[in-house]
Amino acid sequence: MAELITKVLLNITCKKGEKTLKAIEEASQNAGEYSRDLLMKLLRESADCEYGKKYHFDEIKSVEEYKKTVPITEYDDYAPYIERMVKNGEQNVLTGRKVVHFAQSSGSVGVPKYIPVVQEVIDLYSEVGCSRTFALAGRYLREHGRPFPYHKCLNLIEIIERKTECGIPKGAISSTVLKHVRKFMKYMQTTPMELIYPTENVDQRYLKLLFALAYKDLSFIDGAFTTSLVDLMVYLTCNWGKLVEDIRTGKINKEIKMSDGLRSTLEKQLKADAVRADELKAEFEKGFDTPIIPRIWPRLSWTGGIGTGTFAPYTEKLRKYTGDDMPHDNLLYAASESIFACCMGLDRNDFLMIPQSGFYEFVPAGSDDYSRTYNMDELEVGKDYEIIVTNLSGLYRYRIYDVVRVLGYYGRSPLVQFIYRKNQLVNLASEKTNTEALEAAINGFEEETGITVTDYSVYPDTSEERGRYVFLLETDGSALIDKCDEYACRLDEKLGDANPAYKYTRSSNELAPAVVMLLQPQTNSLWRDMMIYKGISPNQIKPVRVIDTPVKEKFFLNLTQKQER
Numbered sequence: 001m002a003e004l005i006t007k008v009l010l011n012i013t014c015k016k017g018e019k020t021l022k023a024i025e026e027a028s029q030n031a032g033e034y035s036r037d038l039l040m041k042l043l044r045e046s047a048d049c050e051y052g053k054k055y056h057f058d059e060i061k062s063v064e065e066y067k068k069t070v071p072i073t074e075y076d077d078y079a080p081y082i083e084r085m086v087k088n089g090e091q092n093v094l095t096g097r098k099v100v101h102f103a104q105s106s107g108s109v110g111v112p113k114y115i116p117v118v119q120e121v122i123d124l125y126s127e128v129g130c131s132r133t134f135a136l137a138g139r140y141l142r143e144h145g146r147p148f149p150y151h152k153c154l155n156l157i158e159i160i161e162r163k164t165e166c167g168i169p170k171g172a173i174s175s176t177v178l179k180h181v182r183k184f185m186k187y188m189q190t191t192p193m194e195l196i197y198p199t200e201n202v203d204q205r206y207l208k209l210l211f212a213l214a215y216k217d218l219s220f221i222d223g224a225f226t227t228s229l230v231d232l233m234v235y236l237t238c239n240w241g242k243l244v245e246d247i248r249t250g251k252i253n254k255e256i257k258m259s260d261g262l263r264s265t266l267e268k269q270l271k272a273d274a275v276r277a278d279e280l281k282a283e284f285e286k287g288f289d290t291p292i293i294p295r296i297w298p299r300l301s302w303t304g305g306i307g308t309g310t311f312a313p314y315t316e317k318l319r320k321y322t323g324d325d326m327p328h329d330n331l332l333y334a335a336s337e338s339i340f341a342c343c344m345g346l347d348r349n350d351f352l353m354i355p356q357s358g359f360y361e362f363v364p365a366g367s368d369d370y371s372r373t374y375n376m377d378e379l380e381v382g383k384d385y386e387i388i389v390t391n392l393s394g395l396y397r398y399r400i401y402d403v404v405r406v407l408g409y410y411g412r413s414p415l416v417q418f419i420y421r422k423n424q425l426v427n428l429a430s431e432k433t434n435t436e437a438l439e440a441a442i443n444g445f446e447e448e449t450g451i452t453v454t455d456y457s458v459y460p461d462t463s464e465e466r467g468r469y470v471f472l473l474e475t476d477g478s479a480l481i482d483k484c485d486e487y488a489c490r491l492d493e494k495l496g497d498a499n500p501a502y503k504y505t506r507s508s509n510e511l512a513p514a515v516v517m518l519l520q521p522q523t524n525s526l527w528r529d530m531m532i533y534k535g536i537s538p539n540q541i542k543p544v545r546v547i548d549t550p551v552k553e554k555f556f557l558n559l560t561q562k563q564e565r
Contacts, residue, residue, distance in 0.1 A: 005187045007150040010134065014148075017135025020127040024342070027355040028413035032377030036063050039359035039390060045096040051081065051394065052096070063375070067361075072370045072388065072397050075113055086114050089166030094394030102170040103336035104162075115336040117173060118393045124357055125177045125334075128342050133329050137220070137302050140327055140346045149219035149299045154212040155189045156223040156232065158204060158538055159197050173336070190215045192269050194262060201533065202258045205235045206243070207266065213280060214247050214273060218297040226307035226314040226328075228538060231525055233292070233321040240284045246270070248277035291323035304329040308349050309418040310435055310543050313442075317454070333418055337400055338391040341416055350407045350415040361388040365403045365419075377412040384419055403434075424546050426460050428467035429510040430501070435545050437498040444494035449487070452476040455524040457556055459547040461515070468512035469495070472547070472556050474519040481518055481561050488516040517560040527555060 027034045043066070047058040060066050071077075084090050086102055097118040105113035141148050159175045169176045178185070186193055190212045195204060209232065212218055223229045236243070242253045250272030252263055283295045293300055303322060307315030307330045315328065322328075327346035332339055338358050341351035353360065353376055361373035365384035373388060384405050390396050401423045404416040420434035427433070442453050452475060459470040471491055473479065479487065492514040496503030505511045524543065531541050547553050 014134045017131035029411035031355040031413035034355040049092045101176040151217040151219040154221045222304040226305040302327045359390040379406045429505040440498035441495040466512040469514040484516045523559045
């Protein structure tokens, strides 16, 4: 009966996904007009709210008037309004729509930022973030003559339910998105509900793997970012022995700390299965040199997780475990402020801007002139632009600091790729090194040295008279600490190739030579674990590329390897 319910739910989800894809495809055919109509609709709906009255939304009759009347904004422009909304539950402040959630920033220090979210955004996340992937997978599998797997998946999501003082949900948007499907989740996912909605701080990776491994017919694995998928597989290589024995006995290893009540509840859902344990043990004992995922889950048909931009290295690492034949869905290009774009096919690295999700303006990436912005149907292919968004939830002409590259068009909607964040630049001597240049330097370093860099960060060191870049590298173990000076020379050269401005500042001695320090194994994984322990949703934790806070500086610099004397 449970299997039948799973199949019915997946069929319904796929059909909803097809409707979502069709709506996006239709809106994209005339994206410019669609987005302009949406802007006028948003202004009409919010004309009587406090912000709308301040900027006379009721008098704005065109996009041009809107741009002349409403200023470019940042979070601080909204902070006083949002503080009242969070504390007092005030509505009709920034938008005429009802705010049903506050997305909380993932910052590790300082006062958290809260982004208001209306129901229309929750619905969009449900449709584009969830049902879309099932529909795309169905299309892909049909095209390749493969059956659709009507079985449960492993979703790495964790939902921490929190509320503001006045009772409005806050935190990761997923907590509100999934509220209406909570009763169906047990039929769709292998993870017990007690772990999806955790009330204790337990080893989530171990327990999620345990229940997923016990289920041979797993259909796909989904994580917010590919970092979480790679972390899970690395964890599996180190802990498969205990996991196999737990499946054999139907009992959870005593080393996994939890309350007796939770242990009893979870063990009731775990059946002893010696046959499955033997199957798994046989595959694990063969090693991990060949892709392990298709060997232990033969029905698994695709993976999902944001895997472009700063996550691209993890997507490549994931192939070690999935093989090259298993497709991957890069999901969304999104933030707390909006879903900006989504992938329209598996194994695609471009994202289609979604006209339904807001009104977008674009500023050439190298320009500081915001008096002239371009609409989404006015962009040049191959050019880089900073995005300005007017979203569905009451942010107007809002800078998110993201820079995207236009790769082409679908209809009149641009296909884009995230390149870097303007506020994540390393800029010690006006060289403006972005994360794209850092990634190119690391790639060049790997090719030349043969060393695999599993993770890295850059610390802009200003402690001396001349600033310098300190590269903190986590590698596969092939790097030698006594060769760090040699590695630094290589990276200095590669970064100069990627960013000519850096090369100039080095040749003119404005910047000191780069330095390389090796991090202890699993440092970045430990950082992510620490962020989760502090209450940050795993769905919000991104790789640390630039060490830009005292907390990050202390953490990473204290975990560098020390040369023996």
